[in-house]
Amino acid sequence: MALNEESAEKRKSARLAIFELANMISVPMSLNAIVRLKVADAIWQGGSNAPLSASQILQRIASTGSDPENLQRILRMLTSYGVFEEHLTIESSPLDGSASERKYSLTEVGKTLVTDTEGLSYAPYVLQHHQDALMKAWPLVHEAVLDPTTEPFVKANGEPAYDYYGKQPEMNELMLKAMSGVSVPFMEAMLDGYDGFKGVERLVDVGGSAGDCLRMILKKHPGVRQGINFDLPEVVAKAPIIPGVTNVGGDMFKSIPDGDAIFMKWILTTWTDNECKLIMENCYKALPVGGKLIACEPVLPKDSDDSHRTRALLEGDIFVMTIYRAKGKHRTEEEFKQLGQSVGFSYFRAFYVDYFYTVLEFQK
Ligand SMILES: C[S@@+](CC[C@H](N)C(=O)[O-])C[C@H]1O[C@@H](n2cnc3c(N)ncnc32)[C@H](O)[C@@H]1O
Numbered sequence: 124m125a126l127n128e129e130s131a132e133k134r135k136s137a138r139l140a141i142f143e144l145a146n147m148i149s150v151p152m153s154l155n156a157i158v159r160l161k162v163a164d165a166i167w168q169g170g171s172n173a174p175l176s177a178s179q180i181l182q183r184i185a186s187t188g189s190d191p192e193n194l195q196r197i198l199r200m201l202t203s204y205g206v207f208e209e210h211l212t213i214e215s216s217p218l219d220g221s222a223s224e225r226k227y228s229l230t231e232v233g234k235t236l237v238t239d240t241e242g243l244s245y246a247p248y249v250l251q252h253h254q255d256a257l258m259k260a261w262p263l264v265h266e267a268v269l270d271p272t273t274e275p276f277v278k279a280n281g282e283p284a285y286d287y288y289g290k291q292p293e294m295n296e297l298m299l300k301a302m303s304g305v306s307v308p309f310m311e312a313m314l315d316g317y318d319g320f321k322g323v324e325r326l327v328d329v330g331g332s333a334g335d336c337l338r339m340i341l342k343k344h345p346g347v348r349q350g351i352n353f354d355l356p357e358v359v360a361k362a363p364i365i366p367g368v369t370n371v372g373g374d375m376f377k378s379i380p381d382g383d384a385i386f387m388k389w390i391l392t393t394w395t396d397n398e399c400k401l402i403m404e405n406c407y408k409a410l411p412v413g414g415k416l417i418a419c420e421p422v423l424p425k426d427s428d429d430s431h432r433t434r435a436l437l438e439g440d441i442f443v444m445t446i447y448r449a450k451g452k453h454r455t456e457e458e459f460k461q462l463g464q465s466v467g468f469s470y471f472r473a474f475y476v477d478y479f480y481t482v483l484e485f486q487k
Contacts, residue, residue, distance in 0.1 A: 150204055153197045155253045157206070158246045160184055160194070163236035166229050174210040174226035198227045206233045235308075243304045251301035252442070254294060256280050256287060260445050271449040284446050289357045299361060302332040306388065309419070309480055310339040316476035319417055319484055320344045320384070327351040327382035327409065329375050329402070330390040332358060338365045340386065351380050379405040388419040388480070392443055395450040396462065403466045403485070410487045416463075422473065422481040423453045432478050459483050 157163065165183040166175055175183075177195035202209045207227040214222055229237065235245040251257075256279070263275035276284050288294040320326070320340060326347050328337045337350035349369070352362060356372030364370075371380055376398070379385065385406045391399045406416045421436050440453035454462075460471045468485035475481050 149200060151249075151253065153201055154206065154249055156197055157201065158236060158249045162194075162198075163229055163233055163244070163246070164238055166227065167234070167237040172228050172234075174208075174228045176224055176226050180227070195225060199225065202227065204232075205230055206236075208233075241307075243300075243307055245304050247297055247300035247304050248302075251297050254297070256291075256294070257284075257446055264441065264445050267444050267449040274447065274449050275445045276447070285355065289355065295357060296361060299333045299358065302389075303335045306332070306335045307339065309388075309477055310336055312477045313419065313480070313482060314339060314343045317474050317482050319415060319474075319482070320347055323347050323382075323384040323415075325349040325351070325382045325384075327353055327380050327385045329353050329379055329385060329387040329406065331362075331386075333362050334365045334368050334370065336386065336388055337368050341365075341367050351382060353380055375402050375405060377405075379409045381409045382414075383411065384414055385410060385416045386418075387416070390420075391418055391459070391462070392420050392439075392453055393447040393451045395448055398448070398451075399462050400466055403462060403468070406485075407466050407468065407487060412487055414487050416468065416485040416487075418459075418483045418485070419480045420459065420483060421453045421479055422459065422475075422483070423455045425455065435479060456481070456483075 161184055162180055165180050166172060168183075177191040177198060180198075181189050181191050181194060198207050199209065201207055206229075208230050210226040210228065212224050212226065214224055236249070238244045238246070257276070259279035260275040263278050266273075266275050266278055274283065276287075280287055288298055321344075323344070324347060326337065326340065326349070328334070328350065331337055331352035331354050334350070334352040337352055341347050341350050348367065350365070350367055351371055352359060352365075352368050353371045353373060353375070354362070355374070359370040359372045362370050373380075375390075379402075387406075391402065394402065403416065410416065421439055423436050423440070424433055427433065427437070436453055443451045443453065456473050459473075463471050463483075463485040468487060470484075470486035472484045473481055474484070
């Protein structure tokens with residue numbers, strides 16, 4: 124190919140790529156629509172996952188007057204992102220002899236939205252991320268660059284996210300459901316690949332939300348006899364009663380209950396370096412010598428490639444910056460290690476048991 128032809132091709136590809144990026148909002152918003160319409164449960168139907176047309180899906184979920192063509196447009200677009208599998212069938216038509224019909228089943232990605240027997244899935248996480256208060260913060264991402272002292276969420280809603288959720292019972296409950304839906308599948312993988320709970324009898328889960336992580340740890344490790352689910356008072360007030368688990372309300376920035384070991388999942392990421400140090404110092408104080416802080420956090424790779432893993436981690440980083448703390452962030456393994464050392468933890472190890480979360484072990 125001649126040089127000028129090659130650069131013309133590159134310019135065409137670049138124009139296409141910028142169109143894709145500029146319209147990217149269609150992807151999460153359509154995903155949100157699919158969740159609101161409960162499309163995944165309608166297709167799954169107890170495990171049949173039989174391909175259905177948009178009209179057939181609507182017969183299962185919607186009242187009359189709904190629009191199958193518009194649903195199909197959404198299903199087609201999300202097929203290109205791997206949420207659905209499209210099945211094209213050619214049917215005979217009296218007019219021109221044939222017509223095609225598009226039907227959709229769930230891929231492995233789509234199946235994460237199906238409600239399981241415990242009422243859990245990734246669907247509440249999708250809804251949680253697209254509530255009005257969070258959506259209002261997104262046009263202000265640039266403000267986190269110009270003025271990192273106030274989060275875009277605070278600029279949009281007048282107060283920090285957790286304070287805001289605390290005053291809205293339905294947001295609080297959705298957060299609990301979202302965390303449960305995300306935590307349970309990860310904890311299954313974690314408990315298969317990580318064996319650091321040996322010898323622990325009293326385990327504190329800091330920011331434990333509904334207590335799912337503790338419930339699963341206690342089931343897998345009967346030696347852990349006492350679980351302390353520690354979270355904000357308004358959160359533990361809604362947490363279910365789990366045998367062996369005591370719900371304790373409090374503020375991790377003030378103090379953390381004592382334990383042989385401390386577990387936390389998806390906590391440090393939300394906060395600035397100084398806030399992380401404060402949380403980790405409180406953990407250090409609550410542990411005996413030799414005791415471990417076991418933190419499960421997203422850990423950034425060094426390279427900025429275009430893999431799904433890197434993208435999911437970098438996208439989550441911008442979410443933290445926008446919603447929770449302008450200087451809260453996803454960190455590299457080295458940055459976590461240094462945070463631990465700065466508050467006195469002597470030993471550090473990382474276990475890559477999952478593609479999103481890494482288990483980080485800090486020992487006193
Ligand atoms: C991202 S969620 C993670 C929940 C749970 N660990 C999981 O992974 O499913 C963060 C949790 O930290 C809790 N949290 C926020 N601020 C807190 C504080 N000051 N003290 C204790 N918990 C807090 C929230 O209520 C929430 O349950």
